[in-house]
Amino acid sequence: MEATADGTKARAGVLTTPHGVIETPVFMPVGTQGTVKGLSSRELTQAGAGIILANTYHLYLRPGHEVIREAGGLHAFMNWSGGILTDSGGFQVASLAGLREITEDGVKFTSHIDGSTHFLRPEAAVAIQEALGADIIMAFDECVRYPASYDYVKAANMRTVKWAGRCKEAKSREDQALFGIVQGGVFPDLREESAKALVRIGFPGYAIGGLSVGEPKDEMLVALESAIAHLPEDKPRYLMGVGTPWDFVEGVARGVDMFDCVLPTRIARHGTAFTAAGKVIVRDKPYERDFSPLDPLCDCMVCRNYTRAYLRHLIRAKEMLGARLLSYHNVYFFIKFMRDIRNAIVNGTFPQFREDFLRLCGTIGE
Amino acid sequence: MEATADGTKARAGVLTTPHGVIETPVFMPVGTQGTVKGLSSRELTQAGAGIILANTYHLYLRPGHEVIREAGGLHAFMNWSGGILTDSGGFQVASLAGLREITEDGVKFTSHIDGSTHFLRPEAAVAIQEALGADIIMAFDECVRYPASYDYVKAANMRTVKWAGRCKEAKSREDQALFGIVQGGVFPDLREESAKALVRIGFPGYAIGGLSVGEPKDEMLVALESAIAHLPEDKPRYLMGVGTPWDFVEGVARGVDMFDCVLPTRIARHGTAFTAAGKVIVRDKPYERDFSPLDPLCDCMVCRNYTRAYLRHLIRAKEMLGARLLSYHNVYFFIKFMRDIRNAIVNGTFPQFREDFLRLCGTIGE
Numbered sequence A, B: 001m002e003a004t005a006d007g008t009k010a011r012a013g014v015l016t017t018p019h020g021v022i023e024t025p026v027f028m029p030v031g032t033q034g035t036v037k038g039l040s041s042r043e044l045t046q047a048g049a050g051i052i053l054a055n056t057y058h059l060y061l062r063p064g065h066e067v068i069r070e071a072g073g074l075h076a077f078m079n080w081s082g083g084i085l086t087d088s089g090g091f092q093v094a095s096l097a098g099l100r101e102i103t104e105d106g107v108k109f110t111s112h113i114d115g116s117t118h119f120l121r122p123e124a125a126v127a128i129q130e131a132l133g134a135d136i137i138m139a140f141d142e143c144v145r146y147p148a149s150y151d152y153v154k155a156a157n158m159r160t161v162k163w164a165g166r167c168k169e170a171k172s173r174e175d176q177a178l179f180g181i182v183q184g185g186v187f188p189d190l191r192e193e194s195a196k197a198l199v200r201i202g203f204p205g206y207a208i209g210g211l212s213v214g215e216p217k218d219e220m221l222v223a224l225e226s227a228i229a230h231l232p233e234d235k236p237r238y239l240m241g242v243g244t245p246w247d248f249v250e251g252v253a254r255g256v257d258m259f260d261c262v263l264p265t266r267i268a269r270h271g272t273a274f275t276a277a278g279k280v281i282v283r284d285k286p287y288e289r290d291f292s293p294l295d296p297l298c299d300c301m302v303c304r305n306y307t308r309a310y311l312r313h314l315i316r317a318k319e320m321l322g323a324r325l326l327s328y329h330n331v332y333f334f335i336k337f338m339r340d341i342r343n344a345i346v347n348g349t350f351p352q353f354r355e356d357f358l359r360l361c362g363t364i365g366e
Helices: A039-046 A057-060 A065-070 A074-078 A090-093 A122-132 A152-172 A188-201 A215-229 A245-253 A263-269 A301-304 A308-318 A322-346 A348-363 B039-047 B056-061 B065-070 B074-078 B090-095 B122-133 B150-170 B187-202 B216-227 B247-252 B263-269 B301-304 B308-316 B320-346 B352-364
Strands: A011-017 A020-024 A024-027 A051-053 A083-087 A096-104 A107-110 A119-120 A134-136 A177-182 A206-208 A238-239 A258-261 A274-277 A280-281 B011-017 B020-024 B026-029 B051-054 B083-086 B098-102 B107-110 B116-122 B136-138 B177-182 B206-208 B237-238 B258-261 B271-274 B278-281
Touching: A011 A322, A020 A024, A020 A280, A020 A322, A024 A322, A051 A057, A057 A065, A057 A122, A065 A074, A065 A122, A065 B056, A065 B301, A074 A083, A083 A122, A090 A107, A096 B308, A119 A122, A119 A280, A122 A134, A122 A152, A152 A177, A152 A188, A177 A188, A188 A206, A188 A215, A206 A215, A206 B258, A245 A258, A245 A322, A245 A348, A263 A274, A263 A322, A274 A322, A274 B074, A301 A322, A308 A322, A308 B074, A322 A348, A322 B320, B011 B320, B020 B026, B020 B320, B026 B320, B056 B090, B056 B122, B065 B074, B065 B122, B074 B083, B083 B122, B090 B107, B116 B122, B122 B136, B122 B150, B150 B177, B150 B187, B177 B187, B187 B216, B206 B216, B247 B258, B247 B320, B247 B352, B271 B320, B301 B320, B308 B320, B320 B352
Parallel strands: A024 A051, A024 A258, A051 A083, A083 A134, A134 A177, A177 A206, A206 A238, A238 A258, B026 B051, B026 B258, B051 B083, B083 B136, B136 B177, B177 B206, B206 B237, B237 B258
Antiparallel strands: A011 A020, A096 A107, A107 A119, A274 A280, B011 B020, B098 B107, B107 B116, B271 B278
């Protein structure tokens, strides 16, 4: 840990991986199927990405982890020399797969691609992730949908903790860090229980999963705080699948070190850009003859070379280049935003940064 | 003209435009809507493109030529500093638009985007192309579908020649070269008539249009030869919308200097690559575990960095990056192939190059 911020739990640190040293807090762009949608691996580097996330569920189904193992692992397969974190598949099994059947041993589900039946156990989730070869891998968890009853979440929690222990047992590669995933829905005592149980097993890092799945923001923050309060100071904390710049500021203020989210690339494909002055829905009519850059304060390749009018045209004409350029800008913006947060922590100005940012959010209504 | 090839009509030359000197024969990638599908302007430069084609019909309908004029022309709008050629809209009016009504004055048609009604006259086609600001613009023509009767093609031919004269009259910008378009279907005498009439009007270059629209290859070549026989030696000749490597070799052998075609990018989106050993349908099963480059003889960015197995995965998973990388390779391959043709002409080895290529085509059945 390099620095912490007065009055908040924000911290600046580094993660050392076999594919580079990653400064935290960090935003990890999502490369679901072995590609961050629309971007080449070289562009990821240019946009400042040091580590990306890939989805075990997707890569297991297609092209298959054995193909990726034969390719020399996911880094070689996708020609990416930075860090990779793979999730455990738990979230996708809960959100994408059909016809789930959860037992104490694992989850039976049908593929969203071809309807074929699969059974994923903690040991298999680890074996698949070892074949993929990411730098950071996740313990297999049951990601509970929102809303869910206290009793169900409690039972799922116990399974997730047991599965985490089995994942640690099953792990055989020395060059991968296995993180446990804190679950517990929006129930503070279950978050506490989950965090404590995982810490007893002991992991080099802890993820907080099952948030930003539909619950109100204040419930998310309470659940997050309840988990973090019981996680060790000296281990990285990763808030899974979250989120927006607001989430970053508030997550960091509560002690989160790592984030991932599909938002910047997904919203780009629909023609929306994040800028220092809020969202710009560039596909809208007002930008038809706007020959200024997406974000006048941004120095990314897109903002230096292309106008809002051109990007609007590309998006409306459904040209690939539109989604691609907006994705690049948004990923660049998210990474730069996180770097600004880190600099503020290091410089001791994070409380002011946070205050200014929240005031801006109030002004622009986001 | 730098060189001509013994025993064929092949020639190597240069086109001087306000946006660079273009060596011919040249392949122009197609940027229909102000973007070569999937590629950034920087990638076009990296792939070796010196000049691209854009479609007047498409840009007139969306975003509108006035928007592009205000942007400072198409070069500025799309951030491309190389050459641009715009077609006249005649081909798209014939192939894409609905409900056409052709009169001596022009063509009434409905937009393929929103069904709105438009009337395009030769003077308007020039005015739109002057707003777009390409280096080379095309006279407005009637592109006749195949098959068509001799009498219809003859009548359309007379209209196209008259319209070409009106386009020359209407032209006001000094920095654009206006090419006439030879039509005449597959009828050699009509091709001759059209070429002679256009030469009488006088243009700095001549296009040959209305070919590769469904007619047999041998009829295409006869029509092409009939047109070129009556075009001046000292002016560039442009075979519109054609084609494949085979077409390039045979077109160049008959005296063509310029080609454009959507083939490399279109076929890429469907998962097919051109290579020195013929087409590779990379989405097919045999490439699942093929960790070699698309084309082992190619030194493009894609072949240096990505494997067939990865590209296959991207195409099957419908990931944008797949279409993008294959498009890059195919455009690079076409441009490189044309450069090889040019080098062969300059070195006096084109007849041998042609013979070797045709033998290869025979071997691989293409």
